[in-house]
Amino acid sequence: MLLKSEKLSRFFLYFAGVLIFFTYVSPCLATYNFEGSPEQDELIEVTSGTIKGGLYIDGGDGLKKTPYVQEFNVPGDSVVWAKIYVGVWGGTEAKKGTLDLTVGGKEFESVDLEGKADKGDDEDQNPAIYCTGHGVYWIAYDVSSNISTGPLKVEAKTSGDIDGRIYGIILAAAYEDKEGEDTRYWIEEGNINLHGKGWSGDLASTHDEAYADFSGKVDVDKYKTANLAVVYLCGSPGLEDSLYFNDEQLSDGDNKNDIANSKSYFDFKFFDVLDILADDDNELKFQRDNEDYLHPVLAVLSLGTGEEGSSDLIVSGLTVPLLYAGKDNTIKANIKKHRKRPCIWLSSSTLC
Numbered sequence: 001m002l003l004k005s006e007k008l009s010r011f012f013l014y015f016a017g018v019l020i021f022f023t024y025v026s027p028c029l030a031t032y033n034f035e036g037s038p039e040q041d042e043l044i045e046v047t048s049g050t051i052k053g054g055l056y057i058d059g060g061d062g063l064k065k066t067p068y069v070q071e072f073n074v075p076g077d078s079v080v081w082a083k084i085y086v087g088v089w090g091g092t093e094a095k096k097g098t099l100d101l102t103v104g105g106k107e108f109e110s111v112d113l114e115g116k117a118d119k120g121d122d123e124d125q126n127p128a129i130y131c132t133g134h135g136v137y138w139i140a141y142d143v144s145s146n147i148s149t150g151p152l153k154v155e156a157k158t159s160g161d162i163d164g165r166i167y168g169i170i171l172a173a174a175y176e177d178k179e180g181e182d183t184r185y186w187i188e189e190g191n192i193n194l195h196g197k198g199w200s201g202d203l204a205s206t207h208d209e210a211y212a213d214f215s216g217k218v219d220v221d222k223y224k225t226a227n228l229a230v231v232y233l234c235g236s237p238g239l240e241d242s243l244y245f246n247d248e249q250l251s252d253g254d255n256k257n258d259i260a261n262s263k264s265y266f267d268f269k270f271f272d273v274l275d276i277l278a279d280d281d282n283e284l285k286f287q288r289d290n291e292d293y294l295h296p297v298l299a300v301l302s303l304g305t306g307e308e309g310s311s312d313l314i315v316s317g318l319t320v321p322l323l324y325a326g327k328d329n330t331i332k333a334n335i336k337k338h339r340k341r342p343c344i345w346l347s348s349s350t351l352c
Contacts, residue, residue: 031120032093035207036192037130042211043188043299046140047081050184053177055302057229060168062264063089068166072152076175082143085189085298086156087167087233087266090115090135097160103143104152113137113162130191130297135162136233138191138297149175167233168266172300181306184223186214188299191233194241194288212284212299218277223303226274228284231298232267235260240289243269247285248276260294277303 031037038044059070074082088099093115101108111127115135127141154171158164172187192210197203228245235241240257243250250271252259260267273282286296 032114032116032118032131034093034132034193036190036210037132038128038190040192040207041209042213043190043192043296045186045188045213045215046083047174048184048186048214048216049174050182051080051174051176051180052182053077053080053175053180054183054304055185055300056173056175057170057300059085059170060231060266060268062262062266063165063167064264065165066157068156068169070154070169070171072154072171074147074149074152074171074173074175076149076177076180078176079144079147079149080174080176082147082171082173083187083189084141084143084154085170085172085231086137086139086141087169087297088113088137088139088158089163089165089167089265090131090137091161091163093131093133093135095135095161095163097158097162097164099137099139100157100159101141102155103141103146104154106146108141111139113158113160115162128189130189132191132295133193133195133234133293136191136193136293136295138189138233138295140189147173167264168231168268170231170268170298172298181304182222183305184218184303186301188212188214189297191295191297192286194286194291194294194296196288196290196292199292206288208288210286210296212286212296214282214284214301217280218282218303220277220279222305223274223277224306225302225304226272226277227302227304228271228273229298229300229302230259230267230269230271230284230286230296232260232269232286233295233297234265234293235262235267235291236265237261237263239291241291241294242287242289243271244285244287245271245273246276246278246282257289260291273301 053076056074058072097113099111099113127139130138154169156166194207196206241260242257243259249256252269284299288294
């Protein structure tokens, strides 16, 4: 009887463990949802950690037809984690099509874009497909084992009944560098459809806020830089939206009430949040205000131990926690202009 009781106890412990596991992972299975995928109100953390090296994030030119080509150049000694993100406009949630991606000459298997017909049967595989709203796609490819440091060319093509234009391609990569500083980072992804009553005004409700939680304790005295990168789809200039980090409203230069203001429906914005960094569970809030449709799809927080702006840097020796475009600093360097972007921000400097 005692033996049976022990077996029964082990069975229930095993069952409880399995139940907890599936409760944890099931939200990550991407199925179509008008309000948001895989979660309706928050982006999900896909990786976080600390590395001797840095975090690279770049890409995106705005909505245009395929083939859509984006070029990158990853610094450091080796890539330890990387994802490529592709935003696709479907036209409606009922239309279907395919996406083909080539990364550094390697062709990935064609991905079916099925809109509201997507039941998520294979969404625990690579890539993850997040489709929301009226056919807005954000597709995340894990390419950690497919890329290395140095130049990289990515090409995306669409076909089928869908509109098929691409909002942009983003590469996010964590890299090691033996000469680098300590970098702590969080990467959160998803596709949340913030919306009003719709262009026709017949939606039953609005969806006004979304969040990204960078969980865990932070030694705020250790880090000298704190950089935030966000990506939106579908934003419009002239329609107000706002962004808050730990309840402090962020500004894009002199602009703080129209963060997603690109004319090409693709916004890739960056913020210095060092002065408002909290020592526990930092939180980002996306607020729609009066935007018709706004899709937050990516949020990245990177903390670095290096002093910002303490010295001139040699290009070949740069080691930084976050690499992206759009920050107004300068260094003495000779470098080829990055593809269609006037500056590449390097945490402690800018290459122009």
